[in-house]
Amino acid sequence: MEKQYYQKEIETMPVEKIKALQSEKLCKQVKHVYENVPYYRDLMDKKGVRPEDIRGIEDLHKLPFISKSDLRETYPYGMLAVPLSDCVRIQSTSGTTGKRVIAYYTKHDIDLWEDCCARAIVAAGGTKEDVVQVAYGYGLFTGGAGLHGGSHKVGSLTLPMSSGNTERQIQFMLDLKSTIICCTPSYAAYIGETLKEQGYKPEDNFLKAGIFGAEPWTEEMRRDIEKSLGIKAYDIYGLTETSGPGVAFECEEQNGMHINEDHFIAEIIDPDTGEVLPEGSKGKLVFTSLDKEAFPLLRYRTRDICVLSREKCSCGRTFIRMAKPMGRSDDMLIIRGVNVFPSQIETVLLNEGYAPNYRIEVDRVNNSDTLDVYVELLPEQLSDTPDGVIKREKDLSSAITTMLGIRPTVHLVPPKTITRSEGKAVRVVDKRKLHD
Amino acid sequence: MIIKQLTVFAENKVGYLSEITELLAENHVDMKALSIADTKDFGILRLIVDKPETALAALHKQGLLGTITEVIGTEISNKTGALSKALTVLAKKGVNVEYLYAFLSGSEDSAYVVIKATDNLAAEKILKDAGFKEISGFSAE
Numbered sequence: 001m002e003k004q005y006y007q008k009e010i011e012t013m014p015v016e017k018i019k020a021l022q023s024e025k026l027c028k029q030v031k032h033v034y035e036n037v038p039y040y041r042d043l044m045d046k047k048g049v050r051p052e053d054i055r056g057i058e059d060l061h062k063l064p065f066i067s068k069s070d071l072r073e074t075y076p077y078g079m080l081a082v083p084l085s086d087c088v089r090i091q092s093t094s095g096t097t098g099k100r101v102i103a104y105y106t107k108h109d110i111d112l113w114e115d116c117c118a119r120a121i122v123a124a125g126g127t128k129e130d131v132v133q134v135a136y137g138y139g140l141f142t143g144g145a146g147l148h149g150g151s152h153k154v155g156s157l158t159l160p161m162s163s164g165n166t167e168r169q170i171q172f173m174l175d176l177k178s179t180i181i182c183c184t185p186s187y188a189a190y191i192g193e194t195l196k197e198q199g200y201k202p203e204d205n206f207l208k209a210g211i212f213g214a215e216p217w218t219e220e221m222r223r224d225i226e227k228s229l230g231i232k233a234y235d236i237y238g239l240t241e242t243s244g245p246g247v248a249f250e251c252e253e254q255n256g257m258h259i260n261e262d263h264f265i266a267e268i269i270d271p272d273t274g275e276v277l278p279e280g281s282k283g284k285l286v287f288t289s290l291d292k293e294a295f296p297l298l299r300y301r302t303r304d305i306c307v308l309s310r311e312k313c314s315c316g317r318t319f320i321r322m323a324k325p326m327g328r329s330d331d332m333l334i335i336r337g338v339n340v341f342p343s344q345i346e347t348v349l350l351n352e353g354y355a356p357n358y359r360i361e362v363d364r365v366n367n368s369d370t371l372d373v374y375v376e377l378l379p380e381q382l383s384d385t386p387d388g389v390i391k392r393e394k395d396l397s398s399a400i401t402t403m404l405g406i407r408p409t410v411h412l413v414p415p416k417t418i419t420r421s422e423g424k425a426v427r428v429v430d431k432r433k434l435h436d
Numbered sequence: 437m438i439i440k441q442l443t444v445f446a447e448n449k450v451g452y453l454s455e456i457t458e459l460l461a462e463n464h465v466d467m468k469a470l471s472i473a474d475t476k477d478f479g480i481l482r483l484i485v486d487k488p489e490t491a492l493a494a495l496h497k498q499g500l501l502g503t504i505t506e507v508i509g510t511e512i513s514n515k516t517g518a519l520s521k522a523l524t525v526l527a528k529k530g531v532n533v534e535y536l537y538a539f540l541s542g543s544e545d546s547a548y549v550v551i552k553a554t555d556n557l558a559a560e561k562i563l564k565d566a567g568f569k570e571i572s573g574f575s576a577e
Contacts, residue, residue, distance in 0.1 A: 197496075377445065377501055384443040384482065384505040384552065385534060386475045411477065414445055416499035 003316050006122040006154065007115065010262050011317045015310070018261050018318065023056035025290040026265065030054045030063070033296055036081040039074050040066070040298070057265060060288065060299070061276050067301040071101045071241065082106060082294050092140040093240040103142075103240050104294045110149065112291050116238075116246030116260045117150025123251045123258075123315070124209040124234040126180055128155030131206075133176075135169055135183035135191075136214065137422075138162040142244025143214050147182040150246065156180070163187055163422040166194050177206040185217035185225060185233075186425035189356055192228030202230030211236050213245050215425060216325060218343050220350030222254075235324060241300055242287050248322050253313055256321030263291045266320060267299070268308055282307050285322065333430065335362055336369045338406050342427050345408075348399050349375060357418045363431040371408040373400065376415050437570035438560060439509040440488040441550065444481040445501035448474075456481065456500065463487075463494040469539035469550060482537065484509070484550060508551045508560050509571040514544060522549065525566045531559045541571070 005011045013021075031051045033040050043064040044050070053062055071079065080087075089105040105113070126132065132151040136143030144162055151158040159178060161169055169191060172178065181188065188210055195205065207229055213236035222233045237257050238245035247264055248257035259266050267276050268283040277283045285304045289296050304325035313321065326341055333340045346356055354375050361372040375396065383389055389412055397410040419426075446452050460467060460483075469484040485491050488504055495502040512518040519538070526533060532554040541548050548571050553559035564570070 379496065379501060379503055382443060382445050382501055382503045384441070384480060384503070386473050386478070386480055389445070389478065389480070390475070414447055414499070414501040417447065 004122050004125070004127070005317070006119040011119060011258075011319065013262075013318055015318055019057060021262060022265055022290060023058075026057055026060065026288065027051075027054055029288075029290050029296055030298065032293075033081055033298055037079055039070070039078050043070075060265060060267070063288075063299050065274060065286065065299045065301050066297060068101065068241075068303075076102055077104075079295055079297070080104060081296055087294050089145075090140070091142045091145060091240055091244060100140075101240060103243070105243075106293045109243065109292050109294055112263055113146060113243040113246060114149030114153050116243070116249075116263065117146045117236075118153035119150075119260065120211055120234070120236050120246055120249030121147070121150050121154050121156065121180065123249055123317075124180060124211050124232070125252075126151070126154050126156055126209070130154075130156040130179045131159060131177055132156040133159040133161055133169070133173055133178035133181045135161045135163055135181060135187060136245075137164075142238065142240050143182075143184070146238065146244040146246055147211065151182075166191060166422075170195060170198070173205055173207070174200075179206055180209045180211065181207055181229075181231075182211045182236075184214050184421070184425065185212040185221055186215060186356070186421050188212055188225045188229065188233070189221065190420045190422075192225060193355070196228060202228060205230065207231045209234060211249075213237055216331060216341075216343050218347045218350065219324070220347050221356050224350055224356060237322065237325075239287075239302060241295075241297055241302075242289055243292065247287065251313065251315035251317060253315055255313070256309055256323050258313070258315075258317045258319035258321055259308075261319045264289055266308060266322065268306070269301070271305075279308055279310055282326075285325070331428070333360075333362055333428065335371050336406050338404060340371075340404055340406070344403050345373060345400055348396070348403050352396055352399055353381070354378070354396070355415075357415075357420070358427060359418050359429065360427055361429045361431065369432065371406060372411060373397075373408045374411045374413050374418060376418055377412040378415070381412075437509055438506050438556060439484065439550070439571070441505045441507040441552075442481075442483040442485055442488045442491050443503050443505045444483065444495060446472075446479040446481055448476065448478055453481075455498075456495070459494055459498055459500070460485065460491055463490055465491040465494070469537060469548070471535075471537035471550075473535065482507075482535075482550075484539070505552070506556055508553065508556055508563065510549050510551065510563050511541060511546050511569040511571050512549055514547050518547075519549060522563060522566075522568060525562055526551075526553065526559055529558070529562050531555055531562060533559075 034051045047064045087104045093101045134147045138144035210233045226233045234250040236245050237248040248259040250257045265288040267286040271284040285302045288298050306325040307323045309321045357376045359374040363370045393410040401407045466486040471482045473480045534552045536551045538549045
């Protein structure tokens with residue numbers, strides 16, 4: 001079968017041409033931001049950089065970084081680069097890490113964002129013949145709006161389900177023969193679990209693909225979802241700060257997400273020094289948006305830790321690929337001095353045959369950190385003696401210890417006792433009160 | 437004989453047990469015997485009921501954790517030393533008993549004993565050869 005692209009010429013453009021395009025757009029964008037955003041102009045002035053110092057992507061490193069704290073400081077309109085009357089939309093972050101950040105869009109910004117999402121849908125095999133069930137939350141959250149717009153652009157039949165009401169999701173999925181589902185991976189896992197409970201086999205639905213993002217998830221979870229729904233699961237990446245989902249998307253290779261480089265420049269930096277690291281290094285991901293009019297962020301420091309690769313992809317796309325982020329740096333827990341990502345614990349659970357339904361509780365007792373992991377027991381794992389259950393707890397604790405280097409207390413609990421999420425899953429409860 | 441025991445995982449939480457027993461009542465499941473093995477965090481309920489499969493399906497539908505475990509049901513006479521006699525036979529043949537519990541048979545002359553042995557099949561044969569009667573007639577499934 002011939003490979004499908006939404007915008008073939010751009011998506012398969014030779015790397016040199018992409019870089020030339022980025023350089024040209026960057027110079028214009030820096031000028032636009034400098035002239036229209038006083039806050040950013042101050043930052044540049046303080047750093048002694050003038051727009052004419054930026055003559056191409058090789059000069060990008062001269063620009064100052066901005067981060068979430070800048071956005072909080074300039075809330076709500078301090079980053080606006082066009083008259084507010086030219087804006088047609090507001091979206092906002094989910095607020096999972098504190099105060100919300102809002103983003104504003106002109107018609108042009110929405111258009112490009114939806115193009116990015118359309119590329120992701122086509123890369124996942126979507127065509128105008130498909131029925132795309134959008135089960136991301138609608139509203140301020142960018143998930144629903146982004147994939148909804150992308151699906152329209154592709155010409156697919158769009159089901160604007162929003163998240164939640166799982167019974168209805170399933171009914172529509174089966175009655176209207178949805179072929180592609182878009183939601184958070186944890187919600188996809190929950191839908192799969194519910195289908196099974198209702199007696200459906202993976203082949204009973206019509207889904208062929210799923211586009212999942214907005215929260216970190218593991219390879220193991222991907223395989224789990226693929227099995228339970230009978231689909232191929234594609235990762236999608238984005239941040240409200242850069243527009244929303246669609247900054248990067250996965251192709252059929254499922255080996256990293258192609259960054260839409262005609263609209264964004266990605267850099268990997270050393271989180272401590274801010275120094276730009278060579279391709280293939282692990283570090284913090286930084287984005288510069290090249291085409292956005294209303295909310296154009298230059299060198300925005302995400303909290304995602306990952307690796308970029310320019311290695312040739314068999315799908316024919318030439319855009320650089322980013323590996324699945326290890327987790328946002330603010331998902332990382334420091335427990336007894338050890339860095340712990342919840343995704344590491346998830347990997348162990350899935351490897352050991354448990355469902356990805358878990359809760360991690362961290363507390364401090366007598367000045368020592370405690371780590372408790374609550375995991376749901378599956379019916380086939382139930383033993384008729386307490387020893388059998390306790391042995392399972394110990395074995396799982398040992399497996400996690402091997403992965404993390406610190407020993408958790410594992411608690412096996414009945415199914416459905418860990419709250420399910422319809423949007424972003426809250427899996428970590430940190431009860432330590434270190435700062436008052 | 438080998439009979440089906442309904443094994444249920446119970447969290448150590450107020451109301452958890454009553455949720456289970458209510459569910460069984462709603463599904464017209466008659467409990468014949470019940471024993472609990474408990475730890476500080478959770479308990480494992482072992483039940484002999486008239487409709488174990490119906491009960492299990494109802495539990496799963498409700499999101500509760502249960503399974504069917506095979507155990508041995510045997511009848512002993514309601515006399516001093518009768519249980520001891522049964523256990524001695526098993527011990528002599530080297531069969532280890534993991535747990536057991538007893539309940540009344542409905543007749544004054546006998547009691548029913550539920551035994552989970554490391555080797556259920558061997559234990560069943562030993563008891564049968566020693567003249568112990570099988571129990572039957574209360575399970576519909």
